[in-house]
Amino acid sequence: PRRSSSVVAMASSNKNGTKESITKLVSDLNDAKLEADVDVVVAPPFVYIDQVKNSLTDRIEIAAQNSWVGKGGAFTGEISVEQLKDIGCKWVVLGHSERRHVIGEDDQFIGKKAAYALSEGLGVIACIGEQLQEREAGKTFDVCFQQLKAYADAIPSWDNVVIAYEPVWAIGTGKVATPEQAQEVHAALRDWLKNSVSADVATKTRIIYGGSVNGSNCAELAKQEDIDGFLVGGASLKGPEFATIVNSVT
Protein backbone atom coordinates (compact mmCIF):
# COMPACT_ATOMS: atom_id res chain seq x y z
CA PRO A 1 0.00 0.00 0.00
CA ARG A 2 1.21 3.46 -0.77
CA ARG A 3 2.61 5.02 2.39
CA SER A 4 1.10 8.44 3.02
CA SER A 5 3.01 10.54 0.55
CA SER A 6 5.04 13.64 0.98
CA VAL A 7 6.48 16.32 -1.14
CA VAL A 8 8.98 18.78 0.18
CA ALA A 9 9.68 21.96 -1.68
CA MET A 10 12.92 23.62 -0.87
CA ALA A 11 10.86 26.50 -2.23
CA SER A 12 14.13 28.21 -2.65
CA SER A 13 17.63 27.37 -1.65
CA ASN A 14 19.64 30.30 -0.44
CA LYS A 15 20.49 31.46 -3.92
CA ASN A 16 16.84 32.15 -4.62
CA GLY A 17 14.16 34.20 -2.94
CA THR A 18 13.33 37.76 -2.11
CA LYS A 19 10.42 39.06 -0.02
CA GLU A 20 8.64 39.84 -3.27
CA SER A 21 9.27 36.49 -4.99
CA ILE A 22 8.30 34.60 -1.83
CA THR A 23 5.06 36.62 -1.61
CA LYS A 24 4.21 35.57 -5.18
CA LEU A 25 5.12 31.93 -4.54
CA VAL A 26 2.98 31.82 -1.37
CA SER A 27 0.07 33.30 -3.30
CA ASP A 28 0.45 30.63 -6.01
CA LEU A 29 0.60 27.88 -3.38
CA ASN A 30 -2.48 29.22 -1.58
CA ASP A 31 -4.37 29.12 -4.87
CA ALA A 32 -3.10 25.68 -5.92
CA LYS A 33 -5.46 22.68 -5.92
CA LEU A 34 -3.40 20.14 -3.98
CA GLU A 35 -4.41 16.48 -3.50
CA ALA A 36 -5.64 16.05 0.07
CA ASP A 37 -3.67 12.85 0.77
CA VAL A 38 -0.26 14.34 0.01
CA ASP A 39 1.73 15.90 2.85
CA VAL A 40 3.27 19.11 1.54
CA VAL A 41 6.12 20.92 3.26
CA VAL A 42 7.97 24.03 2.08
CA ALA A 43 11.46 24.94 3.25
CA PRO A 44 12.13 28.65 2.73
CA PRO A 45 15.43 30.28 3.70
CA PHE A 46 15.51 31.11 7.42
CA VAL A 47 14.96 34.82 6.87
CA TYR A 48 11.60 34.24 5.15
CA ILE A 49 10.16 31.53 7.43
CA ASP A 50 8.11 33.96 9.52
CA GLN A 51 6.72 35.70 6.41
CA VAL A 52 5.76 32.34 4.88
CA LYS A 53 4.34 30.95 8.11
CA ASN A 54 2.11 34.01 8.50
CA SER A 55 0.78 34.00 4.94
CA LEU A 56 0.73 30.39 3.72
CA THR A 57 -2.26 28.07 4.06
CA ASP A 58 -2.07 25.79 7.12
CA ARG A 59 -2.45 22.91 4.68
CA ILE A 60 1.26 23.24 3.99
CA GLU A 61 3.81 22.76 6.76
CA ILE A 62 7.07 24.66 7.14
CA ALA A 63 10.59 23.22 7.30
CA ALA A 64 13.88 24.91 7.97
CA GLN A 65 16.84 24.11 5.73
CA ASN A 66 19.12 23.38 8.67
CA SER A 67 19.26 23.53 12.48
CA TRP A 68 21.89 23.58 15.24
CA VAL A 69 23.20 20.32 16.67
CA GLY A 70 22.07 20.91 20.24
CA LYS A 71 20.32 23.25 22.63
CA GLY A 72 20.67 26.88 21.60
CA GLY A 73 23.48 28.76 23.33
CA ALA A 74 26.68 30.65 22.64
CA PHE A 75 26.86 29.64 18.97
CA THR A 76 26.65 32.98 17.20
CA GLY A 77 25.02 32.76 13.80
CA GLU A 78 23.47 29.32 14.33
CA ILE A 79 19.70 28.80 14.42
CA SER A 80 18.39 26.56 17.21
CA VAL A 81 15.65 23.95 17.05
CA GLU A 82 13.91 25.84 19.87
CA GLN A 83 13.79 29.02 17.78
CA LEU A 84 12.51 27.13 14.72
CA LYS A 85 9.70 25.58 16.79
CA ASP A 86 8.95 29.02 18.25
CA ILE A 87 8.18 30.38 14.76
CA GLY A 88 6.08 27.37 13.76
CA CYS A 89 8.47 25.05 11.92
CA LYS A 90 7.39 21.40 12.06
CA TRP A 91 10.28 19.98 10.02
CA VAL A 92 13.95 20.50 9.31
CA VAL A 93 15.91 19.36 6.24
CA LEU A 94 19.24 17.90 7.36
CA GLY A 95 22.20 16.36 5.55
CA HIS A 96 21.55 18.15 2.29
CA SER A 97 24.43 17.51 -0.11
CA GLU A 98 25.42 21.17 -0.03
CA ARG A 99 25.77 20.97 3.80
CA ARG A 100 27.96 17.89 3.28
CA HIS A 101 30.13 18.82 0.32
CA VAL A 102 30.17 22.64 0.44
CA ILE A 103 29.88 23.39 4.15
CA GLY A 104 31.69 20.21 5.26
CA GLU A 105 29.26 18.58 7.69
CA ASP A 106 30.13 14.92 8.22
CA ASP A 107 27.81 11.93 8.69
CA GLN A 108 28.16 11.88 12.49
CA PHE A 109 27.50 15.62 12.90
CA ILE A 110 24.40 15.30 10.72
CA GLY A 111 23.25 12.27 12.71
CA LYS A 112 23.60 14.23 15.96
CA LYS A 113 21.63 17.13 14.45
CA ALA A 114 18.86 14.73 13.46
CA ALA A 115 18.79 13.15 16.91
CA TYR A 116 18.49 16.53 18.63
CA ALA A 117 15.79 17.84 16.29
CA LEU A 118 13.73 14.66 16.70
CA SER A 119 14.17 14.64 20.47
CA GLU A 120 12.77 18.17 20.52
CA GLY A 121 9.74 17.21 18.41
CA LEU A 122 10.72 18.43 14.94
CA GLY A 123 10.29 16.08 11.99
CA VAL A 124 13.48 15.44 10.03
CA ILE A 125 13.86 15.21 6.26
CA ALA A 126 17.07 13.20 6.27
CA CYS A 127 18.98 13.71 3.03
CA ILE A 128 21.43 11.19 1.59
CA GLY A 129 22.94 10.68 -1.83
CA GLU A 130 26.06 9.81 -3.77
CA GLN A 131 28.29 12.06 -5.84
CA LEU A 132 28.85 11.38 -9.54
CA GLN A 133 32.34 9.97 -9.07
CA GLU A 134 31.03 7.65 -6.37
CA ARG A 135 28.32 6.33 -8.69
CA GLU A 136 30.81 5.92 -11.52
CA ALA A 137 33.05 3.97 -9.13
CA GLY A 138 30.14 1.64 -8.28
CA LYS A 139 29.97 2.96 -4.71
CA THR A 140 26.37 4.29 -4.71
CA PHE A 141 25.04 1.77 -2.21
CA ASP A 142 28.13 1.92 0.03
CA VAL A 143 27.83 5.71 0.30
CA CYS A 144 24.06 5.78 0.82
CA PHE A 145 24.12 2.97 3.40
CA GLN A 146 26.96 4.69 5.29
CA GLN A 147 24.99 7.96 5.41
CA LEU A 148 21.79 6.13 6.40
CA LYS A 149 23.63 4.22 9.14
CA ALA A 150 24.89 7.48 10.63
CA TYR A 151 21.27 8.59 11.06
CA ALA A 152 20.20 5.16 12.37
CA ASP A 153 23.03 5.07 14.93
CA ALA A 154 22.05 8.47 16.35
CA ILE A 155 18.27 8.93 16.22
CA PRO A 156 15.85 7.92 18.99
CA SER A 157 13.08 6.82 16.60
CA TRP A 158 12.12 6.71 12.93
CA ASP A 159 8.53 7.87 13.57
CA ASN A 160 9.06 11.43 12.38
CA VAL A 161 11.72 10.85 9.73
CA VAL A 162 11.38 11.12 5.96
CA ILE A 163 14.42 9.94 3.99
CA ALA A 164 15.27 12.05 0.94
CA TYR A 165 17.47 10.28 -1.60
CA GLU A 166 19.11 12.97 -3.71
CA PRO A 167 21.87 11.83 -6.06
CA VAL A 168 24.20 14.81 -5.97
CA TRP A 169 24.74 14.61 -9.74
CA ALA A 170 21.01 15.23 -10.27
CA ILE A 171 20.59 18.27 -8.00
CA GLY A 172 20.13 21.44 -10.01
CA THR A 173 21.61 19.85 -13.14
CA GLY A 174 18.56 18.87 -15.16
CA LYS A 175 20.00 15.32 -15.19
CA VAL A 176 17.19 13.58 -13.32
CA ALA A 177 17.75 9.96 -12.27
CA THR A 178 15.77 7.56 -14.45
CA PRO A 179 12.81 5.90 -12.69
CA GLU A 180 14.82 2.65 -12.71
CA GLN A 181 17.93 4.26 -11.20
CA ALA A 182 15.89 5.95 -8.46
CA GLN A 183 13.75 2.87 -7.71
CA GLU A 184 16.86 0.67 -7.45
CA VAL A 185 18.34 2.88 -4.72
CA HIS A 186 15.01 3.44 -2.92
CA ALA A 187 14.40 -0.31 -2.80
CA ALA A 188 17.92 -0.90 -1.49
CA LEU A 189 17.43 1.75 1.22
CA ARG A 190 14.16 0.15 2.26
CA ASP A 191 15.86 -3.23 2.34
CA TRP A 192 18.65 -1.78 4.48
CA LEU A 193 16.05 -0.46 6.93
CA LYS A 194 14.37 -3.89 7.03
CA ASN A 195 17.64 -5.70 7.76
CA SER A 196 19.28 -3.10 10.01
CA VAL A 197 16.34 -1.51 11.84
CA SER A 198 13.00 -3.38 11.50
CA ALA A 199 10.43 -4.53 8.94
CA ASP A 200 7.95 -2.09 10.46
CA VAL A 201 10.26 0.92 10.04
CA ALA A 202 11.07 -0.22 6.50
CA THR A 203 7.38 -0.38 5.62
CA LYS A 204 6.38 2.90 7.23
CA THR A 205 9.30 5.20 6.45
CA ARG A 206 8.70 7.46 3.48
CA ILE A 207 11.60 7.66 1.04
CA ILE A 208 11.33 10.65 -1.29
CA TYR A 209 13.42 11.39 -4.37
CA GLY A 210 15.11 14.71 -5.14
CA GLY A 211 17.21 15.91 -8.04
CA SER A 212 15.83 17.75 -11.07
CA VAL A 213 12.24 16.68 -10.50
CA ASN A 214 9.82 18.65 -12.67
CA GLY A 215 6.27 18.60 -14.00
CA SER A 216 7.26 16.37 -16.92
CA ASN A 217 9.25 13.63 -15.17
CA CYS A 218 7.40 13.36 -11.84
CA ALA A 219 4.64 10.99 -13.00
CA GLU A 220 7.00 8.21 -14.16
CA LEU A 221 9.06 8.55 -10.99
CA ALA A 222 5.95 8.55 -8.77
CA LYS A 223 4.84 5.23 -10.29
CA GLN A 224 7.83 3.47 -8.73
CA GLU A 225 6.91 1.27 -5.77
CA ASP A 226 9.47 2.74 -3.36
CA ILE A 227 9.31 6.40 -4.35
CA ASP A 228 6.95 7.99 -1.83
CA GLY A 229 7.30 11.61 -2.86
CA PHE A 230 9.78 14.27 -3.89
CA LEU A 231 12.17 16.91 -2.64
CA VAL A 232 11.85 19.67 -5.21
CA GLY A 233 14.19 22.60 -5.76
CA GLY A 234 14.03 24.57 -8.96
CA ALA A 235 10.59 23.40 -10.02
CA SER A 236 9.13 24.45 -6.65
CA LEU A 237 9.71 28.08 -7.57
CA LYS A 238 6.81 27.87 -10.01
CA GLY A 239 3.53 27.33 -8.15
CA PRO A 240 1.58 25.59 -10.93
CA GLU A 241 4.44 23.20 -11.75
CA PHE A 242 4.92 22.43 -8.08
CA ALA A 243 1.19 21.63 -7.81
CA THR A 244 1.58 19.20 -10.74
CA ILE A 245 4.40 17.46 -8.89
CA VAL A 246 2.42 17.28 -5.63
CA ASN A 247 -0.59 15.82 -7.41
CA SER A 248 1.52 13.21 -9.20
CA VAL A 249 2.32 11.59 -5.86
CA THR A 250 -1.15 10.26 -4.99
Ligand SMILES: O=C(COP(=O)(O)O)NO
Ligand atom coordinates in the same frame (compact mmCIF):
# COMPACT_ATOMS: atom_id res chain seq x y z
O1 LIG B 1 17.62 19.44 -3.24
C1 LIG B 1 17.44 20.17 -4.18
C2 LIG B 1 16.78 19.73 -5.46
O2 LIG B 1 16.93 20.76 -6.41
P1 LIG B 1 16.43 20.54 -7.93
O3 LIG B 1 15.02 20.01 -7.84
O4 LIG B 1 16.50 21.92 -8.53
O5 LIG B 1 17.39 19.56 -8.56
N1 LIG B 1 17.85 21.44 -4.14
O6 LIG B 1 18.49 21.89 -3.00
